[in-house]
Amino acid sequence: MRLRLSVPIALLLASTALPATAEPPETTSTRIALRDTPLTRDATREVHADRAFDLVGLTWRGPAPERIEVRTRTGSHWTPWTALEPIDSAPDRGTLQGSEPLWTGRADTAQVRARRGGVDVTGDLELVAIDPGTAPAAAPRSNAPGQPPVVGRAQWGADEAQMTWPPERTETKAVVVHHTAGTNDYGCRESAAIVRAIYRYHAVELKWGDIGYHALVDKCGTIFEGRAGGLRDTIVGGHARGFNQGTFGVSMMGNYDRVVPPPETVESVAAISAWRLGTARVAADGRTELIAGPAGNSHFPAGAAVPLPTVFGHRDVSRTACPGQRGYERLDEIRARATALQRDNRP
Known part of the structure; x- marks a missing residue:
């Protein structure tokens, strides 16, 4: 499947201050x-x-x-x-x-x-x-057929010495939508620094060895590559304990419990979801079955077969507010837009 996706103009307006060969900012x-x-x-x-x-x-x-x-x-x-x-x-x-x-x-x-x-x-x-230091990110670009423009790890300043988790392959059956929570009070020129800080927190301080999400989307619609190899291959993430196997995690940067996600964010979440599910030949408006793994705050016991939409919210499987009430209310819109993108770009 080749997806020729339309993306928000905000994706094309990111700073180009950090070339791929630059040393990562000190975090x-x-x-x-x-x-x-x-x-x-x-x-x-x-x-x-x-x-x-x-x-x-x-x-x-x-x-x-x-x-x-x-x-x-x-x-x-x-x-x-x-x-x-x-x-x-x-x-x-x-x-x-x-x-x-x-x-x-x-x-x-x-x-x-x-x-x-x-x-x-x-x-x-x-x-x-x-x-996290102050360097902004380079402009997003598409690195695979049909992929929406993405700011890669080198472009947002990932220090790969902090990546100590050995990648493990899986298959993509569904997308899990998250929000990073915290605050919406940030400028989009700060987004790369936010991603670097989350990476440091997940990889080093929580000892996960890498950032948990496969992709993050800021409030201007810019998509950032998350877990190493997670866009080039089907790599297990660390975003929904008990349901990391078989899923791709994308997180909206902000708190969308009381604030409605911007249209640019919704469009980019739909775009990256359509592309990733499309590479696995999974329909964005379909359903799937996942087997629950062990987790401390899951709705389901380990080993349970859980039927789910192919695009679902973190709260559907875990005891959490994520992706926030207003974010959760946009899941039907994300599914519909991702489905339209898949339909419009069928070969």
């Missing part, structure tokens, strides 16, 4: 144990990082807090409190767990609140503060 992270900071009377812990950061996440071992909230400050201005969900939990609760990452923009101080069973558990957490 650094700082880990701070909250138990080492004072607990205030309102059960809040405040930490000041020695180095300014742009993204934060919280990690822990054992059961996840029932609620985690974070806010950050630069100078005298505090942001509003933002609630963060735990990322898919592992069956073994003794392994390292983490929250969704939060893009903060430039900040140097964070406050954290976390409770489980009505009791403060901030002392169980570590704050991860990440500085």
Whole structure:
């Protein structure tokens, strides 16, 4: 199948400041144990990082807090409190767990609140503060027949020394749609830095060895290559524990619980989904069956045969709000547009 996809004009407007041969921007992270900071009377812990950061996440071992909230400050201005969900939990609760990452923009101080069973558990957490550097990405381009333009890993500045996960092949039966959560308050020239920061958080701090998603789409519709080899081949991702086998994970960059995804984002999610499913000869408006693997927050026990649409939301298989209520409401539109793209581009 050869897909000649129309894509948003925003895809063609990205900066060309980072050539493929450039050294990746330095991305650094700082880990701070909250138990080492004072607990205030309102059960809040405040930490000041020695180095300014742009993204934060919280990690822990054992059961996840029932609620985690974070806010950050630069100078005298505090942001509003933002609630963060735990990322898919592992069956073994003794392994390292983490929250969704939060893009903060430039900040140097964070406050954290976390409770489980009505009791403060901030002392169980570590704050991860990440500085992804400032280089923007090169312009997206199509690297395979019919593929919509994509900003490749070299173009957004992936440090391949951080990629320690051995690629494992699978087949593509379905697309799982996510959102990165956190915030929508970013400029699209910052998108490459957001991807670098998520990569560092997933690969290094959560010890996944690579970024979990196969592709990420910003609010201007620019598509970024995620997991190494995930666009050149059918590689297992790390985006929906229990359902990574047989699926391709694409994440909308932003929080789409109360905010409607921009049309440019919806179009690009449909475009990359149509292309990836098309390479596997899977209809975007079809249905499939996946076998659930072990997961701590899955709706299904390991070994269950689960019937699903070929484009579905993360919340369909896991106990999560992802891809947000407004994002979830756009899945029918994404399926319909992906189906139209497949139909229009049949040989």
